[in-house]
Amino acid sequence: MSTTIDYGKIKQFAARYPKPNGVSFSYGTAGFRTKAELLDSVIFRVGILGALRSKKLDSKTIGVMITASHNPEEDNGVKLVDPYGEMLEQKWEIYATQLANAHNADVLVNVIKDIVTVNDIDPTKESTVVYARDTRPSGVRLVEALEHGLKAVNANLVNFGIKTTPQLHYVTRCYNTLGTEASYGEPTEEGYYKKLAIAYRKIVEGLPRLPKIKVDAANGVGAPKLRELAKFIDEDILDVEVINDDIDTRGKLNFQCGADFVKTQQRVPLGLVLPAEQRAASLDGDADRIVYYYNDSDGTFKLLDGDKIASLAAGFIMELIKASGLEEINVGVVQTAYANGSSTNYLTKVLGVPVSCVSTGVKHLHHEAEKYDVGVYFEANGHGTVLFSPSSQARIRKAEGKTPENISALEKLRALIDLINQTVGDALSDLLLVEAILTYRRWTPKQWDQAYTDLPNRLVKVVVSNRHIFKTTDAERKLLEPKGLQEKIDLLVQQYKDGRSFVRPSGTEDVVRVYAEAATRHGCDELAFKVAGLVYDEAGGIGGRPTEFL
Numbered sequence: 326m327s328t329t330i331d332y333g334k335i336k337q338f339a340a341r342y343p344k345p346n347g348v349s350f351s352y353g354t355a356g357f358r359t360k361a362e363l364l365d366s367v368i369f370r371v372g373i374l375g376a377l378r379s380k381k382l383d384s385k386t387i388g389v390m391i392t393a394s395h396n397p398e399e400d401n402g403v404k405l406v407d408p409y410g411e412m413l414e415q416k417w418e419i420y421a422t423q424l425a426n427a428h429n430a431d432v433l434v435n436v437i438k439d440i441v442t443v444n445d446i447d448p449t450k451e452s453t454v455v456y457a458r459d460t461r462p463s464g465v466r467l468v469e470a471l472e473h474g475l476k477a478v479n480a481n482l483v484n485f486g487i488k489t490t491p492q493l494h495y496v497t498r499c500y501n502t503l504g505t506e507a508s509y510g511e512p513t514e515e516g517y518y519k520k521l522a523i524a525y526r527k528i529v530e531g532l533p534r535l536p537k538i539k540v541d542a543a544n545g546v547g548a549p550k551l552r553e554l555a556k557f558i559d560e561d562i563l564d565v566e567v568i569n570d571d572i573d574t575r576g577k578l579n580f581q582c583g584a585d586f587v588k589t590q591q592r593v594p595l596g597l598v599l600p601a602e603q604r605a606a607s608l609d610g611d612a613d614r615i616v617y618y619y620n621d622s623d624g625t626f627k628l629l630d631g632d633k634i635a636s637l638a639a640g641f642i643m644e645l646i647k648a649s650g651l652e653e654i655n656v657g658v659v660q661t662a663y664a665n666g667s668s669t670n671y672l673t674k675v676l677g678v679p680v681s682c683v684s685t686g687v688k689h690l691h692h693e694a695e696k697y698d699v700g701v702y703f704e705a706n707g708h709g710t711v712l713f714s715p716s717s718q719a720r721i722r723k724a725e726g727k728t729p730e731n732i733s734a735l736e737k738l739r740a741l742i743d744l745i746n747q748t749v750g751d752a753l754s755d756l757l758l759v760e761a762i763l764t765y766r767r768w769t770p771k772q773w774d775q776a777y778t779d780l781p782n783r784l785v786k787v788v789v790s791n792r793h794i795f796k797t798t799d800a801e802r803k804l805l806e807p808k809g810l811q812e813k814i815d816l817l818v819q820q821y822k823d824g825r826s827f828v829r830p831s832g833t834e835d836v837v838r839v840y841a842e843a844a845t846r847h848g849c850d851e852l853a854f855k856v857a858g859l860v861y862d863e864a865g866g867i868g869g870r871p872t873e874f875l
């Protein structure tokens with residue numbers, strides 16, 4: 326089969342995937358995401374872009390994931406994954422947007438020609454794309470559109486089937502490191518489970534097992550995959566019950582369950598009976614996020630979110646590094662503006678770890694975390710992981726340790742390097758990470774929670790006529806535009822003890838998000854709804870002013 330680009334063939338294929346009229350697409354924080362019925366042409370074109378990216382990068386394998394994560398079942402989305410499992414390079418996001426918006430086949434071909442010329446791509450190079458989808462029914466049709474895009478440019482297709490998003494990131498890195506010194510593992514689903522299971526055993530072996538954990542899988546792909554993973558881990562070291570595991574009944578995916586629901590509603594998901602002081606966790610629809618929680622003895626719901634996980638992980642890793650006798654391995658934590666103020670305070674003041682704040686979106690966190698020897702990054706919503714730099718990995722693997730304490734800590738650090746999916750936040754890998762730390766520390770969820778108390782916080786959406794007029798600075802914590810709005814927010818914030826509030830346009834939904842926190846629940850809610858009211862009134866609110874806005 327010829328590998329070169331045949332523009333006539335592209336035009337023929339493209340005719341089957343006309344761009345819908347009157348819609349404009351944009352490759353945002355999480356790739357393209359919208360109603361599934363609008364996405365056929367977009368995904369067809371993403372196939373073409375994936376192949377071009379592979380050609381550009383010396384025929385490395387590129388990943389494509391079809392999912393809309395925690396969003397409603399009728400939505401879908403797509404994102405490209407670079408060779409080492411990272412998010413697509415930012416410069417190429419613009420090409421994705423240009424391709425998606427080309428209004429006919431001729432324009433499409435011209436955009437492709439431009440990408441080839443500007444990037445000096447050798448069209449005759451081979452290209453390979455590995456792809457997967459979540460359990461959404463629309464995924465079947467959209468995978469076909471992707472395959473047509475790939476065939477239009479004679480790419481090699483590797484269908485990875487129904488998988489979690491982090492599994493696709495994992496396998497992409499595995500393919501590109503196969504047989505090298507940096508080999509990330511076996512490029513199969515089974516290889517993924519084995520790697521995690523072996524590492525988990527190394528940390529918890531010989532320690533008393535924790536009580537059973539219930540995991541809400543959001544009726545998504547996490548359900549069968551967690552069950553599969555559990556098969557590789559003996560019951561004597563992990564006791565897990567998967568709930569909300571119905572991936573066949575329409576309308577159930579993420580419906581009143583899952584990590585996003587639990588985080589935003591601050592209550593247990595549908596279908597979960599949770600006795601006091603027992604821990605449970607929720608995954609999101611593509612299993613790249615996880616949050617923990619429990620009910621206190623008086624019935625109060627307590628959330629252990631991404632900030633709590635970051636604090637738990639950073640504390641544990643710092644302790645191991647100290648015990649290992651290795652010197653000068655620095656640990657840092659990366660958060661976004663949505664991190665609870667109490668968590669930042671705990672990390673900096675109690676753990677004494679440097680914390681950086683970056684813009685929302687995994688790529689920003691990941692990039693910043695790479696600057697540390699060990700970079701822990703988590704979004705408050707439960708997406709995150711830990712990155713060990715190549716040099717810190719080499720040092721940890723090489724060190725022999727002088728004392729039994731050194732040796733034991735080094736063994737655990739080595740196991741952590743394998744346990745943690747370093748390509749991207751991974752709910753299954755993070756679940757095992759948290760379970761391993763809790764087992765090691767013999768902590769109940771309440772003991773874990775005692776590190777610090779979250780400031781009451783609230784997230785509110787405001788629907789406006791054009792969210793693109795909102796321009797931010799300072800890791801999205803301040804508004805530059807609309808002019809004058811930030812000053813008014815500042816005046817409101819000053820009225821509340823420990824008050825903090827910021828406004829930014831969402832990168833995944835057509836809304837503006839308002840975040841507020843303050844010393845009391847009443848104060849926090851009042852601040853959030855006053856700022857939301859301000860945004861609605863002064864920046865083009867539409868669709869009726871919600872009654873709770875002040």
Ligand SMILES: CC(=O)N[C@H]1[C@@H](OP(=O)(O)O)O[C@H](CO)[C@@H](O)[C@@H]1O
Binds near residue numbers: 355686706832834
């Ligand atoms: C407040 C919030 O949770 N924002 C989420 C959401 O982004 P927005 O740009 O806020 O829509 O989706 C992103 C992708 O999943 C995730 O990275 C981010 O944390």
Ligand SMILES: [Mg+2]
Binds near residue numbers: 395611613614
């Ligand atoms: Mg997700």
